Structure formats: C-alpha cells, structure tokens
Amino acid sequence: MSKSKMSNWSLGLAAAAVALTLSANAFAFDAAALKSAPKVQGVGMNITDAAIKPWDISYFYDGTNLPDGKGTVSAGEKIYQEQCAMCHGDFGEGAHGYPKMVGDPVDQFEASAKAGVDAVSNRGLNNTWGNAPTLMDMIHRHMPFYAPGTLTTDEAYSVTCYVMNLASIPGVGDDFVCDKTSLPKIKMPGEPLYVTNSGPDTANQRCMKDCYKGTPFVVEKAASIGNVSVGKVKAKDTQ
C-alpha cells in the first residue's frame, strides 16, 4: 500500500471516530427526523412486492438484486459490434465524443494523476469503475443509448462480459460467463483507488486588508484557443 493510500485510510478512520462521536444512533437514520412529519391517512395505496418487481431494476455494487440469466463474451461481441461500437469504438476506444470502455491501465492512470497530467479523459472500465454488478446495472438500464432498456437480461449480461473482456479486466477471459454469482467476484482494477469524501477540503480565511504582497499573476484566455472557445454571448454597452 502506497503512502498516499495509507494517509487516505487514516483520514477515513479519523472521520469514523468523528461520526461515532457525533451520532448517538450510528448506523441507523435518526428517527427523530420524522417526529415533525404530519400524520396522514387515506392517501395512496399499499403495493405488493410482486407488483413492484418490474420496476425493481437496481443492481447493487455487491451483486444484490442481480437477475437470473447469463451471458458470454462471444455473444456480447456480436451485440456490441451491432449496437454499441458506433459510439464506443470497435475496440472500446470511444468515438464521436462518447465514453471509452478501455482507458489507461490503472497504474498509468494513477501515475498521470500524480504527475498532474490529464487522467480524466482516459477514464475507462479498467481504471474508474469500482464494481462489475454496477456495470451490468448501467448497461441493462441505460443502453443502448438510442434505445435505452431494450436489451434482454442475457444480452445485457453478454455485453457486460464483452466490454470487461475488451478492457482486460483480470479474470474475464474469452470463456468467462457473466451471471449473478460470477459478477460480484470480479476485482475491478480501479477499485482500491476509491476514497470517500470527508467534508470541506479548503480553509480560506476572511482577510480584509493587505491580504498579500506582490503582484497577482493574471492569466487570460489566449486568442488562439480556437474551437475550444465559444467567446462572448454578447458585449453590449451598459445603459
């Protein structure tokens, strides 16, 4: 574990101590929040879980609620080439501004971030994606972009399998079968990099007079920025 990861873990533990101190009822929401809620009756209907089931389509990061069914890399390749490649690229490299499936390998991604060079435009399943079941959720819910939610469960499992194979996710070989048991076991390469925010991270002071010495270094937009700029909306004289 690198030094930076250590320090983030330490921060997490410190935050845990704060949470336990501040919340008398840790690991449960504060029921007092509902005390002022009005008591109402005769509005709405009860509903059965069976009736909700067609809408209960969220697959949690740990695989909870993943559906029955399965998919293969080879079946996924066929669907991907027909329905996905035009936006995400034949090799998952992205196209026409749509997201990449394959980004920089996670080591390179982390090194770029540390070096202060662009890492975010090289996001892909092999760096910024924490859990395979979430990928299945995204694909089954939202893809293909122009006809969202139209893949069958097996098709969605297959596309999930293929794009992970494309991104060289460890363990997802050409013969890998994706289902509700196998997906939660996949270790996504970027997963160890995730940390949880711990509140405000800057501490500016409200200085009012003589706040610094010297000259402000002022950077303007270059005229040569070309198509990156849209320029002014308008510059009208004030009346």
Next chain:
Amino acid sequence: MSENMINTVPEGTKKAGEASSDRRKFLRKSVALAAGGAAIAATSAANAGDGLKTWTTPLKNEPTRHMLGRGVVSVPYGLPSKYESGVVRRNVGWLTADTIASISFTPWQDLHGIITPNGLHFERYHAGAVDVDPSKHHLVVHGMVKQPMIFTVDDLKRLPSHTAIHFLECPANGAMEWRGVQMDSLQFTHGMMSCSEWTGVKLTTLMEMVGVDPKATWFYGEGTDGSALQRSVPMEGAVDQHGRPIPPEYTNHYRDAMVCYAQNGEALRPENGYPIRLFIPGFEANISTKYLRRIMFTDKPLVTYQETRHYIEVLPNGMIRQYDLVNEANSVINYPCPDFKLNGKGTYEIRGIAWSGYGKIAHVDVSVDGGKNWKQANLVEPVLNKCVTKFTLPFEWDGEEALIMSRATDETGYVQPTLKQLREVRGFNSIYHKNSIQVWKIEKTGEVKNVQIENV
C-alpha cells in the same frame, strides 16, 4: 485611505512570459497585472449635473404613443419582450457528444434577482427531456419500509405541502475553467446553477407514511426516463461500500428533501422533471432525480455508474474521491461581467449572487484590486437557507484596469477558496465542485474579461 475606499495607483499591464509549469501549457496568454485602480464607493458627492453632457434636441414621441397595443390573451402564456430575445439558455457544442446527454446554461448575466424564470432554468439530461403523462404516472416508495406504497401525482398534491426557495446546481458548474481560462461569458462559467421556489411533499412525510425501518441508512430515487437515473443519498449512520463513514455534515441534508411538483408556482417544466422530481437542497443536482417514479430505502449505497464513473474526483495523490455531495459556498459578480462593456468611467453598482449548500450566506466581500483589499457587500433580502443571495456594492470606476472579484462566507464559517487553494487540494484532474473565487478584469476600454489569478 478612507475606510470605504480601496484604491491603488495602477501601473498598467506588462508581459510576464508564459506559465512556467509544463503541465499548464495551455492555449492562453499570461500577463502580470499590477493592482488595478478603481474605488469601491464614491468618496464625495458631486453637485447635480456636474461634468455631464447636455441634451438639446427637442424630444419626440415614440411610435407606440399613437397606436393601439395588443389585446388581453393575445399571448395566452406571456413571453418576454421581443427586445429580450437574447436572454436564453445556451449550450456549448463541443462539451458533449450530442444535445441528448448534455447541459445548457442559465443566463445569469441578464437576471436581476435570485429567482430563475422557469424557461431559463439550466437543463441537464442523460437521455433527453421526456413528456410524462401525469394521469398515468406513479411514485413507488419501498425497500426497508413497513408498508410499500404507491402514489398518484394527485395523491402527492393532497398531502401536506412544503415550499422553499433553493438553488439547484450541477457540480460541473465551472468545470471548463479547472485547467485555465476558457469561457468569456458568465453564462458559461456559472450558468449550471439556477434558483427557484420549489413546492412538493417533504420526503419525511412519505417516510412516516411507509414506516421506514430505523436501520435504513441510504435511499435512492429513480426516474422514468431512458436513463432511469438513480443516485444514492446518505442518511444518518451511512457508510460507504467499504464500511467507511459518510461525513455527518452530508447525512442530514435528506431532512429538507422533497418530492416536487411545482417550480416558481407552476407545474414543473418537462426540462426539470415534470410531473414530479426528487429535490435535495444543497446537494449536487445530479442526485435530485427528475421524472421520479421510485424511491427505495436501503442500508447500503448502490454505487451506480453516476457514483463510480461520472461524479468522482481524481485527486493529485492518484485516488478517486466519491460522495462529494454538497455544493460548497460560491459567488460571482454578474454586473459587471464579460457579457457587458462599461460605458465610461463613473458610478456603477457591483451586483452579484452567492450561494452555499451548507446553509445561509453570512457575508460576501468584494475586491477591485485583485484580492489585496476587500469590502463587505450589502446582502439583499431575503437571505435564505441553501438559496441564492443577491449582493450589491457601489463602485466608482476611474477608467483604469481593475480586477474585480467576490468571496462568499456561509453560516458555517466556510470561506469560498481561491483557485490556487482549490488546485492545491484537487489538482488539475478535477471536473466537479469548482467553487473558487471568480476574477473579472475590467480593461481601460470598459471591456470585461474572464481571468484567473494563479499565484494567490
């Protein structure tokens, strides 16, 4: 130097060469600017008419003086004057691959209050705006509850209502400015934020009705559009997928959450989630699901693609930060701004907007000399919780270059950071939550430019 005057002798601009760091080799020019010369507030009152030109041409009637105007309901749903046709939402073509999964910007440079008219509220779609039939639409509340329930839109309107004015801000507001100056318009630097009066049912009312299990620590909403967007919302005791706690300052925002059906007194617009949306004041807008059809209470986050791929921050230490949910204190001067040109020296009023996802705005300070000296601006009532607050300050422009900027402090004591401070902790790989102090440079010509101060 008097207490109400911040004034220094201008030395003009001089070239200081290119930025030294390789990582900031962006397409831009750099200049060092000496402290600008301009005063906040007039130092002495002039006699009436002193120094002004004189109008001598006899006045003429305008054409409207001798004609009949339009009758009532000639425009059944009123529209702005044809002379205001430039006051519209705009998008930035190169920012997204299409206009379906994209964003548009509110023209704050043309707004005078704290409320965004409904037709100017920024738009953010993941699968486009849809027209949901309210007579066929339902909301399901389920998960860790005693009794799952389903509501029609009319059911929700029958329940005790809650109304409050809050801002709503995409966390990508200002994103194009992380690496350098790109957008010479306030609309594009700060337009991913709007502020409306929202009306609906408090989430806690629905929680009481379904009997939420006290062990629930998260919930999420889901939309009925093509993206079926879902985001995890923490409650007290929430821990992330690794068992690490969500900070306590994030776990009480849900208490103000509501299921909204109205915006500025009328039904939500389709662009903003008609017929109903989730709204969580203070949180990044992506979490306030539009076209809401389902709320589920759970004891863990989903870690959706929005949470693992999109709304994350790649930090300078190589780590990927999740659950940065609150839009922290921010402010900007919307007059003068790059969308206007000053018409000669003399009196102007600096006006701006400030907001914080942690509560009320406590102070806004304004500097016209690049942040060396500051003066507290007047806050215009009302000053509300998690709401845009307007501020004003008289400004005497002497016709010289000036660097004008505003700095908000919220009721928690949090002070809006400088860009340098933000980059020190977030680096250059960030997209979201760029709430740093915005600097505008007034040129001698009266033109106003978007600039960044890199060293302080």
